[in-house]
Structure formats: structure tokens, C-alpha cells
Amino acid sequence: MNIIFKKIIMTGSTYIEFDKAVSKGFLLIQKQVNPNFGLLIICGCNLGLRISDLLKLNFKDLKKDEFTIVEQKTGKIRTLQSNHHIKLALRYFEDSLSYKRGGKPFVSQKGTTYSIQQVNRLIKKYFSGNRISSHSLRKSFGRRVWEMNNKTDQALLYLSEIFNHSNTLVTRRYLGIRQEEIKDIYLNL
Template sequence: MTRIKGQLTTSDYLPIEEFNRLCDCLRKDKLYTWELYCRVAFCTALRASDVLTLRWSDILDTEELVKIEQKTKKTRSIPLNLSVREKLTELYDLLGRPDKKMPLIYNYQRKRVYSLEHINDLLKGFKRKYGLNIKHFSTHTFRKTFGRYVYEYCDRSAEALLYLNAILMHSSIAITKRYIGLEKDEINRIYGHISF
């Protein structure tokens, strides 16, 4: 099922263990382009529309990705740590070292960038194929996974919410909490304590 223009869609975060398992499965199946997509979308916390505009020259041989976001028109400076840089270089090699001017996520057979709808359909297929533990899986999942990962990594602190609010450029902490699924989890936990 593809998204209808103007229709609200939902996506959930992928628990980090499931994210890592997805990347491992894609690697095992030699689906390097899609492993690359997942890793870049996660480690940059960029929206899919921005990931699809990235070129190899944007991410290789640099410690920082500078990107003007399409939606907000704001410039983001995203550090790429050594581990991320090594993984990106490894995937670059596995993909045959394409011209650095080429887009990261590119359909070489049809000579065009993949559409968001196509990627969402592929992700739904990966969900089924690999039995991923997620209800609503889409391109936006990786941005939410980043948010949830940071929150958990920082021991669920209020400070982590402040950092995420700045990174994701949300207008309020309440939006950030809802975005990474905290309100839903808190409400579910309340209902989970009801017993007869």
C-alpha cells in the first residue's frame, strides 16, 4: 500500500537490536544499497527526502556532513565518527566504488534515484522477510530509531530530550517525546498496571 498525498502516515521506531539485525540480514543477503540506506538514515537522523539527495562525495573522506534540509531549509552539521566513516567506506567498496559524484541510493539499472514509495514498499518486504518486530515500518522509522537510541543511550534523561529537540529541530520537548514514542509507551504502561 502506498501513501496517498496529504494522508497522515505513522511510523514506529525500530529497537536498536532489531535495527542491527536488519543491517546484518541485508549484509548477509548482499543488499548493500539498502544496508547503506538504513545506516545513513539512522546515523544522520535525516529525513528520507534528504538522504536521497546525498552523494558519495558528501559522506566519504569527511568527518562532517553539512546538509541543508529540504523541509526546514536549515543547515545541519552532522559529525561522522570513525566507526561510521569506516562502515560507509566498507559499503562504498562493496558497492564497487561508484563515482563519488553519484547519489548514494541509486538505481543503476534504470539510471535514477529510487522513489520514497518504492523504498517504503521494500522496507515492508524486509519487515516480512526478516520478521522484524515493528508495527509501522517506513523510511521515517530510522529518524525515530535514532531519537529513541539517543534517549536510551543517555539513560532516558531530560538532557537527552533537550539534545534531541535541537538535533531534530522540533518546536517543543512535547513534540520530541511524542515523536520517539515516549507518550505512547507511558500511556501503555499505565494501562498495563491495571489488574482485577
Template sequence: MNEVQPIRNIKHINAIKKALHGRDQLLFIFGINSGLRISDILKIKVGDVRDKDSIVVQETKTSKPKRFVFNHSIKNAVSEIVPATADDNEYLFKSRKGDNKPISRVAAWRILNDAADRAGVADKIGALGTHSLRKSFGYHAYKNGTDITLLQSIFNHSSQKDTLRYIGINQDMIDEVYVNINL
């Protein structure tokens, strides 16, 4: 199995966003802006986000509570995409199969990969998976100046080295050294 990568190029992120609509676009926007694992995102219900500024989720992997504030991208997507008629008890990423069940991790993976294909960026971004959303959040936060120790805390990593490897920064830094040395 290939290790998935963050989506490093903002143009690729925007192309994927444009290739998605409705619930699927909200999934992408929510994932790339929250840094949450897909297993935690899929549990969220409409009432958890409607007219809210933040949310506390119980992380599936760590069993720890995690609070995060919704940025403008998430708030705008929720207000534009979630129907006013949606019940607060409905899953935000409701499956079209059966009664009020969230989509599966596999369905989320398909949504992302199909969108990358439609956007024409699948071959440019490397291995893409649902974890790419979380890694992309970390990658872009780091590139925008977020301290690595803060990202380490956000991701619950035990070392900065793990966080840098996780978000793909180590290899980027190494590649940059080679590109910039022209003797």
C-alpha cells in the first residue's frame, strides 16, 4: 500500500474543489480545513455544525476530546451546502443508502479519487487517500508559519520528527536543498 501524500499545490486543491459538488464538496472542504481523521469527520451530524463556531469531537483513534474552531471556508460551505430542511440529527455526510447513516471510508476515498481524476490532477499529486486531507491541513499550516510543536500537539504526535515526516516536509526540504545548490 502506498503512503498517501498531502496535496501540496493550492491550484490542485482548488481544481479538486471545483470537481466536487454538494455533500462531496463539503467533505473535501471540511477535511482539508479541520485536520481531523476521516473516521471522526464521518460521525459529525448537522446539529454539530449548524450555526456553530466550533466543535468538540471524541477522537476515535485516541479517545481524546478534540476541539477546533471552524474557519471561514468551513462556515461558508456549511451554510451554502447543508439544506435548511436538514434535520439536526442527520449525518453531515449522509449516505444515499439506507436510513441516516454516514458514508463509508471507502466511499469517501472514491469521492476524492474520482474528483482528482475529473480535475485532471490525479497523476500530479501522488497517492491520494482520505488521510491526504489531514496531511494537507498540516502541510499548509506549516508552510504558512505554524510552529511544528503546535502541529505536533494538534496531531497528537510524540515527536516533531514524526510530524515533519507525516506532513511530507522532510523530503520537501531535502529536495529544495538539491534544487537550490547550483555551483
């Protein structure tokens, strides 16, 4: 009997476990391995922004309890809060001139703002996985919100609004929840 197996190609990025990502971010900051990138990881997981919007932030924004951006992709106004993770990470930058002047936090050693390609290379350097990219940070935020709210439909409604998705089914697919639920159906027969 000749069986043909089809290779299934997964597209899109996956999430990074939130605690692992935040820990890695703080490690990069505390050990002075790559503090600016460590801050990017922490902000990415805690703000849920697309990388294009994250790279536009500055220390002036992050130091505030609440700040507003205009999303590049959608043109929509979004109000964000700097939570305790971000505030704690910012303490390591208080003596820097860029921090004091409200400059750009996500800069390379050359002093230029990271490109999306640089961010993707660094993400792959610091995290393992085939489908890890800068977008993984945004998905980590989504998974954390969903888990912290007991995996409820209410959490998906919030995330659908935050991510500007048309409905919660899109959010389920985006976060990989739908595929996990379908997999569980087969495993629980």
C-alpha cells in the first residue's frame, strides 16, 4: 500500500511564551548584552503593537502612564498604558542622555532606529522556533491577555477591538487558538 503524505506548510508567525519573552528582555537589559533590544521585547509583549508602530515610540511616550499613537497600518488612534514591566525596564535607562531628552529607545549600536529586518534577525537570535518574528511579540501580548482572562470570549472581544479585527473568529485564528481547539477535538476522541 502506497501512502502519500502531504507536507503542511504553516504560514505566519507564532507567539513567544510571555514570561519567557519578558525574562529574556530583562536579561538583555540587566546584563548589558543588548539593553535597547531587551526594552523592545518588553514593550512589544506589553503593548501589543505592530513592529512599525513600536519602532516609532520614544522615551517621552514610554515614560508617561498613558500615551496615544496613530497606527500606521489603520490610521486609527490608539491609547496605550505603560505598565509595571515597562516602568521597571525604563529604570535601567534613566541615566542615558537619550532617555532624558525623550529620544528613540530602540536603536542599534550605531545609533540608528532598528529596521524591521534587524528586529527579525535579533528575535531569531534570542528565541528559538521556526515561525518566530517581530510579529510574535504582538501575538504574545494577545495570548497573555486571553490566558489572564481565563480564555474567555470576553477576552477575545477585547483583543478583537485592540487588534482591529473584524470579529473574534479572526482573533482566534490570529492567535492560533482555533487550530489548538481543532487539534484537541481529535486528541480527545
